[in-house]
Amino acid sequence: MSSTRAFRATAxxxxxxxxxxxVAIGAGAGAKSGQIKNGGxxxxxxxxxxxxxxxxxxxxxxxxIVFLHMCEKLYDLDAxxxxxxxxxxxxxxxxxxxxxxxxxxxxxxxxxxxTAFNAAAVKTSLDRHLTLKGSTRASEISPIGSVAxxxxxxxxxxxxTPYSPLTAQLADRAxxxxxxxxxxxxxxxxxxxxVCVGPFSFKDRVAGDHITLTKSNFYYGKANVHxxxxxxxxxxxxxxxxxxxxxxxxxxxxxxxxxxxxxxQKAKSTIAVIKTPTIGYQGITINIGNKNGLLKxxxxxxxxxxxxxxxxxxxxxxxDRTTINKIVFGGLNLPDCYPISPVSPWYVTTKGLDCNLxxxxxxxxxxxxASGISNPKVTLTIATDPVAARLGQVIQAMEKxxxxxxxxxxxxxxxxxxxxxxxxxxxxxxxxxGRVDPDGNxxxxxxxxxTLNDSGYSxxxxxxxxxxxxxxxxxxxxxxxxxxxxxIIHRQRPLIYLYHPVNYYGVSSKVDGVKVYGDGxxxxxxxxxx
Amino acid sequence: xxxxLLRKVGAALVVxxxxxxxxxxxxxxxxxxxxxxxxGEQRDPEVLAQIxxxxxLDQPLPVQYVHWMGHVLRGDLGTDQRKLSVSHxxxxxxxxxxELAGLxxxxxxxxxxxxxxxxxxxxxxxSDYAATTVALAGLSVPHFWLGLLMIVLFAVDLHWxxxxxxxxxxxxxxxxxxxxVMPAIVLGAGLSxxxxxxxxxxxxxxxxxxxxxxxxxxxxxERSVVGxxxxxxxxxxxxxxxxxxxxxxxxxxxxxxxIFGIAGFGRLTIDAVQQRDYALIxxxxxxxAVGYVVVNLLVDIAYSLLNPRIRxxxxxx
Numbered sequence: 001m002s003s004t005r006a007f008r009a010t011a012x013x014x015x016x017x018x019x020x021x022x023v024a025i026g027a028g029a030g031a032k033s034g035q036i037k038n039g040g041x042x043x044x045x046x047x048x049x050x051x052x053x054x055x056x057x058x059x060x061x062x063x064x065i066v067f068l069h070m071c072e073k074l075y076d077l078d079a080x081x082x083x084x085x086x087x088x089x090x091x092x093x094x095x096x097x098x099x100x101x102x103x104x105x106x107x108x109x110x111x112x113x114x115t116a117f118n119a120a121a122v123k124t125s126l127d128r129h130l131t132l133k134g135s136t137r138a139s140e141i142s143p144i145g146s147v148a149x150x151x152x153x154x155x156x157x158x159x160x161t162p163y164s165p166l167t168a169q170l171a172d173r174a175x176x177x178x179x180x181x182x183x184x185x186x187x188x189x190x191x192x193x194x195v196c197v198g199p200f201s202f203k204d205r206v207a208g209d210h211i212t213l214t215k216s217n218f219y220y221g222k223a224n225v226h227x228x229x230x231x232x233x234x235x236x237x238x239x240x241x242x243x244x245x246x247x248x249x250x251x252x253x254x255x256x257x258x259x260x261x262x263x264x265q266k267a268k269s270t271i272a273v274i275k276t277p278t279i280g281y282q283g284i285t286i287n288i289g290n291k292n293g294l295l296k297x298x299x300x301x302x303x304x305x306x307x308x309x310x311x312x313x314x315x316x317x318x319x320d321r322t323t324i325n326k327i328v329f330g331g332l333n334l335p336d337c338y339p340i341s342p343v344s345p346w347y348v349t350t351k352g353l354d355c356n357l358x359x360x361x362x363x364x365x366x367x368x369x370a371s372g373i374s375n376p377k378v379t380l381t382i383a384t385d386p387v388a389a390r391l392g393q394v395i396q397a398m399e400k401x402x403x404x405x406x407x408x409x410x411x412x413x414x415x416x417x418x419x420x421x422x423x424x425x426x427x428x429x430x431x432x433x434g435r436v437d438p439d440g441n442x443x444x445x446x447x448x449x450x451t452l453n454d455s456g457y458s459x460x461x462x463x464x465x466x467x468x469x470x471x472x473x474x475x476x477x478x479x480x481x482x483x484x485x486x487x488i489i490h491r492q493r494p495l496i497y498l499y500h501p502v503n504y505y506g507v508s509s510k511v512d513g514v515k516v517y518g519d520g521x522x523x524x525x526x527x528x529x530x
Numbered sequence: 531x532x533x534x535l536l537r538k539v540g541a542a543l544v545v546x547x548x549x550x551x552x553x554x555x556x557x558x559x560x561x562x563x564x565x566x567x568x569x570g571e572q573r574d575p576e577v578l579a580q581i582x583x584x585x586x587l588d589q590p591l592p593v594q595y596v597h598w599m600g601h602v603l604r605g606d607l608g609t610d611q612r613k614l615s616v617s618h619x620x621x622x623x624x625x626x627x628x629e630l631a632g633l634x635x636x637x638x639x640x641x642x643x644x645x646x647x648x649x650x651x652x653x654x655x656x657s658d659y660a661a662t663t664v665a666l667a668g669l670s671v672p673h674f675w676l677g678l679l680m681i682v683l684f685a686v687d688l689h690w691x692x693x694x695x696x697x698x699x700x701x702x703x704x705x706x707x708x709x710x711v712m713p714a715i716v717l718g719a720g721l722s723x724x725x726x727x728x729x730x731x732x733x734x735x736x737x738x739x740x741x742x743x744x745x746x747x748x749x750x751x752e753r754s755v756v757g758x759x760x761x762x763x764x765x766x767x768x769x770x771x772x773x774x775x776x777x778x779x780x781x782x783x784x785x786x787x788x789i790f791g792i793a794g795f796g797r798l799t800i801d802a803v804q805q806r807d808y809a810l811i812x813x814x815x816x817x818x819a820v821g822y823v824v825v826n827l828l829v830d831i832a833y834s835l836l837n838p839r840i841r842x843x844x845x846x847x
Contacts, residue, residue: 059572244791417563433571
């Protein structure tokens with residue numbers, strides 16, 4: 001294993017250097033107000049259509065891109081994905097028993113309808129997130145027992161149980177604060193005319209076509225907002241999206257498909273390509289104990305992979321992640337063996353752990369023998385798109401080399417989720433968009449009460465560690481705990497991680513100031529035309 | 531006439547009720563839990579249960595159907611996943627696709643008829659082979675490929691036309707046409723090929739017919755023979771073919787709208803199915819079904835007005 005470890009050390013160093021470069025490029029793409037003109041409409045081509053524009057109800061990834069421009073949060077992320085204050089004046093003060101979070105708010109801020117932003121407004125929004133029928137945020141901040149205010153500018157959160165990922169949750173939709181006046185007027189129809197604090201305010205939405213935002217007159221930082229308006233155009237066909245960018249009909253392209261990246265890179269005089277490794281991952285979930293359905297009592301399903309840890313290790317060692325990346329994705333992604341991405345500050349939790357970026361066929365063959373299972377067979381559920389098919393075929397060929405017979409089951413996505421939740425699968429190639437806090441990438445998937453634990457994996461030792469990591473407040477103690485969790489996950493392999501997706505975004509060279517961080521969200525609020 | 535009308539309207543209503551049941555059950559026969567599609571990455575069982583409850587999916591099917599039909603009868607097709615009115619969305623999307631299909635018919639018919647006439651008149655000559663080859667290509671080339679090719683040429687390289695999108699005619703007539711030219715050509719390409727082949731065949735029949743020979747014998751000019759006699763008679767067959775192609779054009783619009791980023795009825799349907807947006811799928815399919823029934827009803831009535839024997843034959847003995 002020493003050569004693998006050495007290779008991994010080199011690879012990690014390379015990855016970290018590449019990430020530093022990418023972050024530097026991303027940051028470098030930031031606005032230089034001296035060179036940016038005021039005015040103009042920026043058109044961003046989105047890859048999917050956002051769902052309801054209501055922070056309490058919203059579920060889609062792409063909706064977060066729109067929200068970033070019109071709904072600020074108590075906390076935000078910086079370019080290195082650290083949580084920083086946005087509408088809050090500072091990071092929360094946490095009591096010794098870790099059950100009280102005191103959040104001081106910034107003053108002199110107005111919502112885009114001209115009403116005042118204050119502690120009462122924050123309480124209104126958080127209470128709505130916790131209690132509105134159908135709230136998607138309720139489970140994200142469920143440890144909050146009650147919300148109180150102290151004066152006009154201080155909010156106090158009383159927790160039922162210690163929960164350190166809370167601040168990160170408040171840096172996403174759960175931390176978006178809506179205008180109480182608009183909430184009173186619109187109720188559960190808030191999505192039809194959302195009003196928050198933000199550089200832009202909602203103007204209109206034509207279903208399936210576009211969403212228009214216009215520059216806010218009430219925004220505290222309007223001096224740094226250069227655009228008059230932003231139009232989010234829904235262009236779900238990736239080729240059409242790229243051609244729209246090349247034709248100049250849109251100025252920013254959301255997630256360029258890998259086959260179009262070289263085309264855009266060739267047009268570098270007119271189009272810049274932003275490369276961003278994400279905090280998400282693609283992996284293979286192994287059904288170990290999901291016999292009766294998600295969250296039902298777990299017991300071993302008895303399949304080849306479920307029965308033998310040796311076989312799961314062999315399955316993993318047969319995979320040549322570097323080759324997969326090269327053949328299936330043209331070398332555009334970031335091969336890895338862990339749920340935390342190198343762009344995350346928490347990647348340090350994988351330090352010192354090995355990862356087979358190249359296959360180890362000889363060891364894998366020995367492990368297959370040691371498993372005692374002759375002619376092991378695995379059905380791998382994959383998506384129905386051509387890239388998924390290519391990934392499946394490459395995995396199939398690699399596993400065949402070590403004696404594992406993989407058959408592919410292309411399945412429509414929602415149906416595959418249904419089957420996964422029901423435990424009706426052997427192995428399932430599925431991805432996760434990633435969360436800033438490590439808890440969001442680990443707990444749900446491998447902890448016994450995890451609501452995404454399709455593997456049906458249950459380990460009291462791992463549960464203990466992950467629960468403690470939720471309770472710990474200091475980064476140091478959490479790092480130690482997550483490092484211990486990584487070791488267990490890597491040894492037991494309820495999930496086999498393959499790579500972290502690298503997203504590519506096309507930006508017209510006429511535009512400056514568009515940024516994309518590791519969360520994959522386009523930030524154009526300070527952008528403008530040159 | 532009154533009895534005939536009553537019978538026809540009654541039959542149409544029965545068909546609509548049956549269609550609504552079929553739509554309702556068909557949507558629910560789609561594999562995959564809509565709550566999972568709605569939940570995105572959020573798969574907390576409590577959240578999924580709440581979604582099912584919010585959309586009434588935890589109710590027995592008959593209750594769901596009665597609830598839905600109750601709203602439909604009041605003109606309310608419900609609210610989609612974006613919290614937008616389904617009725618309003620359909621009303622805004624349908625005209626876009628109808629405009630696209632209409633323009634495609636205009637383009638496809640004009641080109642097909644012209645090419646068909648030329649091919650027939652110059653049968654066996656280079657222009658005949660050229661028109662036949664182009665027609666074959668028009669039938670064979672996939673919409674998405676032709677669309678992308680046109681975008682690259684006319685939008686990316688020449689910058690003559692926008693790469694996609696839609697501008698309402700009332701808002702900017704010229705902009706509307708600029709946006710619709712390429713999609714209409716792409717969608718109409720297949721139709722023009724069909725029309726060309728039919729036109730060529732019909733024209734050849736007409737040109738060999740006795741009345742054309744008589745016209746020539748009368749000393750009429752070739753232009754008059756072809757334009758006034760052969761063409762007018764050949765158009766009857768071609769018009770029928772164009773009418774039959776309307777359905778194909780509307781379904782073909784799904785792909786064309788996708789390529790050109792036009793938020794029309796076709797793209798709405800696809801998005802609704804992918805998202806398992808029950809309210810939207812039901813609304814879309816029901817509107818289409820009602821549309822077909824109403825058109826057929828109107829056609830029956832028109833036939834009966836034109837030909838009274840139909841009313842008599844249709845009367846039960």
